[in-house]
Structures are given as C-alpha cells and as structure tokens.
Amino acid sequence: MSTTHSPDSKGKPPLALIAGPTASGKTDIAVNLALALKSRGRKAAVVNCDSAQVYRDLGTLSARPTAEDMRGVAHLLFGTWDGATACSTADWAKAAKETIARLHCDNTMPILVGGTGLYIRTLLDGISPIPPIDPDIRAAIRAMDQSDARSALEAEDPEAAARLAPADTARTARALEIIRSTGTPMWKWHGQQVGGIAKSIHLHPLILVPEREKLYAKCDARFNWMLRNGAIEEVQALLARGLNPELPVMRAIGVREIAGWLEGGCSRDEMIARGQMATRQYAKRQYTWFRNQSPPNWQRIDPESFVLSTHFELIFQD
Template sequence: MSTANSLDASYDIEAGDRPPLALIAGPTASGKSDCAVMLAQELERRGRRTVIVNADSSQVYADLTILSARPTEDEMGGIEHRLFGAWDGAQSCSAADWARVARDTIADVHAEGAVPILVGGTGLYIRTLLDGIAPVPPIDPHVRDEVRALRVEQAFAALQAEDPDRAARLAPADTTRIARALEVVRSTGKPLAHWQAMTTGGIGDAVTLFPAILLPERQALYERCDLRFARMIERGAMAEVQVLLARRLDPALPVMRAIGVPELAGVVTGSWSLDDAIMRGSQATRNYAKRQYTWLRHQPPPEWPRVEFQNYHNVGVIDILFPIFGLT
C-alpha cells in the first residue's frame, strides 16, 4: 500500500493507495476557510480537482447562513463545497451523525478522483471521523434523568468515586463531560474509557492525512471575533434569528443554542437591547474561540503541524501551509 507525499500526487485506490485528505483546522475567525479556498485553487491550477468539506458544527445547519459565517458564493472562489447547510435545524447533527455522512462524502470525492479538503474547528467532529465512534450502549433514561438532576459539584464527586480516572482528566465545572461520563458508568457498568478503546468506523488508517492547525496570535484572534459578530449584525443576523424563532423549534436543539441565537433572541423578546446582545454575542464568540484554541493546541497528535502566526495576511499563511501539504 503506497501513500502520497503531496496533495497533488496521483493515486489509485484500486491499487491500494491511501487517498489524500487535507485538513485545515482552527478556531473560529482564524481564517481557515480562506486558506482552504486558496489551497483548493492552487491544486486546481495544478490540474487536481478539489472539494471542500465542512467540519464546523454550526455551518452544517441550513438555518444559520449568517450566524455560522457560512462562506458566500464569492467566498467559495469557484470551489465546490459540501456539507454546508446540509441539516435542517429541526434535526440535531451529532458528531456521529456528521462523521457518518462526512465519511461517505469523502469516499465519493475520492471515487471522483478529486482531493477533499476538510475545514472546520469542531474537534469532536474531526476526532470522530478519523478515530471512529465508541460503541456506547443506549443510556438508561432513568439514569440520565437522575444524573442530569445533580448539581455539577455532586456529579463530579460521584464521578471521582465511580470513575476516578475520568474525573482526574476533567475540570470540576465541566458540566457536560462530567454528566456524560457519570451516566455511562452508571448505565453500562463500564467507564467511558472502556468504550472509547473499542472505537470503530474511523477513516484515519484509510487515508493519507495532510493536517494543519491554524493558531493565530490570541489578541488578534479575539479582535477578529468582535469584528465578525458586528459584521453578522450588518448582514442581517437579526432577521435570520427572527425567522428561526418563528419555527418554534425545541430550545434545546443545537441550532437554537448556536452562538448569536440566544443573544439576539433576547432582543426579540425584549429581554435586553441590541447593544447588549452584541456585547454578549462577541463575548460568547471569544469564549468559544478560546476553547477551540486550547483543544486544538493540545488534543490532536503532536506531529500535526501547528501554524502560529501574528497577522491575517492569507498569502503569508499559505506560504507556510503549502510546504506542509507537499506543494513546492
């Protein structure tokens, strides 16, 4: 089985070649979408057709064109994009849901002889696609209700007693992950690590991965986050939220909890002013970017290149990325 050392190298799946998959990951507002388009355009100049595949958990929803910063037709630069706006907001798209569809999408792109470029900042999506899905049995609803009714400090104390290894890896205030780990061990009798060791369905061993993680200077990143949310307001984010609210969807759905939706919904209901919403939305965006930044710096394999840069001159970033992808 041969593997390519460059994204533009030819490959033959039937002969056993592992086809290429580029991955550009980064926190929100890091410029990864622009970099993906520039990389795709360069590959197409070299005669290789490319398809950009979305790995962002907000951009999957058709209802969030503006608030997810989904690329416009002009921003797509003539490159085909897939899995952007592919889910209706009434349907939750879990990491397992997305990975299943993304796996088929990437296989289709490879079958067409094209090069897929995966772009996004949702770490759980990326990890599930590459490493696979842990076959955790369905959680007993009674156990779930019991766990979710606990205060976070109670749940964390219980997890320290019932799955100390997992508790040692989590922050005491990480409500979601603590609850998940506790409900798994109580419902299945096995810790979450037991199931994660049995992951299946990942494509990491079936492709030649060309990864790059964008890590811009933090203060510049946060300034971009503020600018991004302000521009969303200018582009009509408020009207987008009003249309979404008119659907009367379950408030617990991911699309209703996406950054910007609760903040602007508060303006619609009269809970606070637009200025307050902008402040809240900007802060939520910065907080999210900070979490993504931390995850992407520490969680992916250490051999994945981290591209640290001070400004957002895309040509300069691409000069760094091209050698990573074997393009000289």
C-alpha cells in the same frame, strides 16, 4: 490524535486538513488550495468540519461560506442538518467518511476545513463503540438537578467526576448515562475507539494560529457584521419554531445573546458585548485545543505568513 506522513502513506488517497479557531481565514485558504489544484488539472472539494456550519438555520451566525466565498468550488456538509435534529459527533463523522470516500472514488481531493477539534479527532481516530443509551435512563438523568447529577457521578464513576468540572452539565449527564446504561465507566469505552480513517489516508494537515489580539479583534468585528447581515432574523426564525432550547442550534454562539435582547432581557449594547465575548472565548478554547491536542508535527502557521505553494508543497508533488 493521529499524525501525518507515516512511512506507509505512499499510494493512499490524500486528505488536506485546514483547521484553527473561528475568524482565522480557514475557508479562504481552503478555496485557494482547491483553485490551485484545479489549475493543475486536479479536482478538489471543501468538506465542512464546523459543528455550527452543519445547520442550515445558521447561515450568518455560523459565518457559513456564501456562493461568493465558494468561488465555484464544491462545498459539502455545509447547512446539511435542520436545526430541529441534533447533529452528533458520530453523525457528522459518518457523513464525512461517506463524503470523503465518494470524493476519492471520483479522484477528487477532499479539503477538510473547520474548527471543531472533536469532529476532526473522531474522523481520524474513530469513536468509542458505546451502545445506545436507554431512553428512560436518559430522560431521568436529564431531569436531575446538576448538583444531584454531580453527586451521583462522584459515587458511580469517580474517575469521570474527577476529570469533569462540577458545572459541566452536558458531560456530567453523558458520563452518568453511560455508567447507568452500560454498567461500564466512560474511560473504558474511550480506550476502544473504532472507525477512524487515519490509517487509510495520506493526511496533509495545517493548523492556523493567528496572533491572539488580532484574532479577537476579528471576532468582535465579525459579530457586528453578523448583526448587519441577517443574524437577528435568523434568531427570530429559530424562536418562531419553538425548538427545544437544549438543541445545539439553540445554544450556538449568538443565538442566546440575540434572543435575550429580543425578549427584553438586556440592551442592544449589552447583547453585542456578550456576543463578542462569547465569540472570543470560543476562539480561545479552539486555540487551546489545537495547541494541546493536535500532534506536534502538524504544520502550524500564522495566516498572515501563509504561502500556499510552500505549506502544501507535498500535495502539489503527489
């Protein structure tokens, strides 16, 4: 992933990035930064890079910022997609690039905030120019049993098979679709990334790394808060729509767990335990991703030790 403060960054439009695991307080910091810039006569807007908060169906379940949370600061790409339409990484990156360009034209500082590392990497470094997958090939592969798909991938793209876990159904299907539709294995496409904005902006990144046990306690508390503040009603509304269960909105954390309880598959206490565990596991994956995938020279800080003027000093000087 691209780094920051390159020697040729002078004169390039700035972009702030505040990223980290769920329940780490990213939005509060982003809004505080925007308000601090406003007090200095500079416009700013918060741009979402969370793959659940893009869906309007998941206001509570994604902990999407409320009007009270926003405190008068413009928030963009939150609740933009209807759950019936999957928002791919490429879809989001295209929308984010257009949004950031408009903000820069208006002399407004974009503050990118979220925890979806793949979104961030794709925006900065670009995406592989893989041609559209043949619909018939996609349908045939998605209808395959996972064991059959895995065996086919081992034969047709052994490099991808060696890299992917045997139970990873989504990535197995994707790799098999690519090799069958394009005749080229996934790894060759991944070496040809295009469309990233890293070289055209001056990036100011901050990675939040809370103490793990405190983070997990916040995850547990947040799931309980969701249940009290509309999460159950959101899942009921989704189920009433009869959406494809493979859509991202139907696989969001909390949706499956609450749906299982509503349909009589578990007790309320079991549902809560499963939802809290899923949230903690997701936070752990995000934590690991940012630790291993983000450049070592990106600032990392425990949110409890965060000082706005110190950690974004360069922004205030620009």
